[in-house]
Amino acid sequence: MLERRTVFKAALAAGASMLLAACSSTESGNATSVDGKPAEDAPKAKITAEPAVDAKDAPVAKPIVVKVTEGKLTEVKVTGEGDKAVKGELAADGLSWTSSEPLGYGKTYTYAAKAMGTDNKPAELKGTFTTLKPAKEVRATLNPADNVTVGVAMPISVKFASAVKNKADVEKALKVKTDKDIEGSWGWLSETQVDFRPKEYWPANIEVSVEAKLLGVDLGGGAYGKADVTTKFKIGRNQVVKINTPDHRMHVYRGGAEYKSYPCANGLDAEVDRNTPNGTFIVMEKKPQAVFDNARYGYTNVNKKWACRISNNGEFIHENQDNASAIGKTNNSHGCVNLLEADAKDYFDSAIVGDPVEIKGSRLPGPTKSDVKDWLYDWPTWKSFSAVK
Template sequence: MIERRTVFKATLASGVAALAAACTGDVHLNGGAAAPAQPPKPVEPVAKITTEPAVGAGGVSVRDPVTVKVTAGKLTDVKVTNAEGKEVPGTFNADRTAWTSSDVLGYDRTYTYAAGATGDDNKPVQLTGTFTTLKPAQQTRISVNPSDDARVGVAMPVSVKFAADVTNKAEVEKALTLKTSKTVEGSWGWLSSRQVDFRPKEYWPAGVEITVGAHLYGIDLGGGTYAKADVTSKFTVGRNQVVKIHTPDHVMNVYRDGRQVKSYPCSNGLDSDIDRNTPNGTYIVMSKEPHAIFDNARYGYTNVDKKWACRFSNHGEYMHENQDNAAAIGKTNNSHGCVNLLEADAKDYYDSALVGDPVEITGSRLGPVVTSDVMDWLVDWSSWKSRSALKS
């Protein structure tokens, strides 16, 4: 009996040893093989740089600013360069989480980003890439009149002219600005597909300063045509001087601030021939010419030189010296539509006139002669406002 117990204990001990050996081996209790050890994953930087426009973007607007931003960090450097390596100027915000360009871009150009930042975890991040701007089908020039530092009369309209047709008139008009040093009611009105004017409801106040902006660079004028550049102008309206002529009276009166200051005898267009009448309407002095050459083959005269000529219509009417017609001046109307003055009077008026002074003609049988480019005061206010592409 003693010997059998000894055998049992030995067998049990042997089994325990085998179990222990199994627990230290490469076999799981469920019978599967153990997975190989994996290296630890690298920790991604927390900072992220983004751009607008995005890297790879095409047809980008040249008007919108370029922005570079970072989250969970601060920008250390930002460069946006064109194909020639010239940097686009720009500034960081106070905490250097954003950079914004401060200049417009060029048409049909490729720009390259190179930006760096340090994350809140002190890890550096970089961003590189390119984008391209829109390519116009055509570029055109724009002009603004009056020009900088001009001094003009109280009826002078502001004209923005285009070297190509504009079909996107509403968007163009939205981009036009006009600021005055005194409150003035006025409206833009399209005279043609190549000209839009601003005129006040009434004549400008004397002495008002006017600043005009045609901020049209980067705006599609229509059909893929874009302006070559923005155009601005700042000018001043002078004293209030108005010419009034009632043609049957043979007198040209000049008013300053509503008070008559001059009265010149004149001869206007021949009354008996409506085609030679001086036309009714409110016009403006368009130009001043010390000498003007007149030709009208229909009426048998060419290369006639007259002094002190102030043009007030693109139909061909002037106020000018005609000493050769002195016998009719102040007595009868016999011109071909112009206002004839004695030489001394013509010079006196010429010296006082400003481009943009109103010229009001009444009493004629001929109604207003409307030309496409200078007709701002030949329509009533309601009709003028209807010419705006933004009319309500």
């Protein structure tokens, strides 16, 4: 009897197992338990994001991209500190969302995205990520400024508040656009300054736009670009000053033809340090009144009119009526180009910042200590200053 009862219990257990199996259903992929409650299947839709949830040190310049497979996004919200929403746009096909504004350094952002799958089941993505926090944020400035008109030799200059180590990465973030094809190159004049100049003078009367996409650029040594900077300016008429110092004349050309010619006195020929230096300079600034001091040569608080600076080494084109007897006859200045008052005013009124001033005939080479020296180098030398090879 004991043996028969054991067999009966085993058979009963097997029957219970078969009964349980008979109470299950796989119709439409939904399982039903014995107590009548549905067991949830995972939705087909899958939402992913870049940067990923829980990412650390995410870049600030790359856009956030949220994508879905096997479904369509129905809602995407990315918020920063203070629950401020990050601007972005959902693609027309509903498959992706892309942010349209840069992120902040050292910030935490939160995802809240929803989608409806091809199986009509909802899916969602939640979580946070953090952006990188630089050891130092470095600001840059860009010249020329917006909406100015400059001469055909005007360089574009980007200056940084501290030294740049990753110069090639910075150059790749700089873009120059014009309405004509221009051959030009960036060149590093110091650890904190990179300039762009064309091979030849800019064509007259064109527009130039510059984008320096520096936010998020690794400058090296833990420093990153603080912000993007842009500018848009115009190149004016072609006006070039040409001076051969022994001739005591200053010639002004417009569009390649002589426009004006003035008698002048240049730097003292007998003393090389007082020569007006050779080279191609640009008009850097204009002052109706200027005060000149040079303790080395014993003069201070000398007031002159209609002064156009052409070098940070101290050279100007300016009025010197007190030297009228030498103008057109003798070179006796301390390096400046002296003009009669009426001529200085006439030239001053015609000049704009960025006009080239070409000087030859003296024994003094151009001063390369100035931060505006772009045209003192020949083209192969200038190109060698680029960090992008």
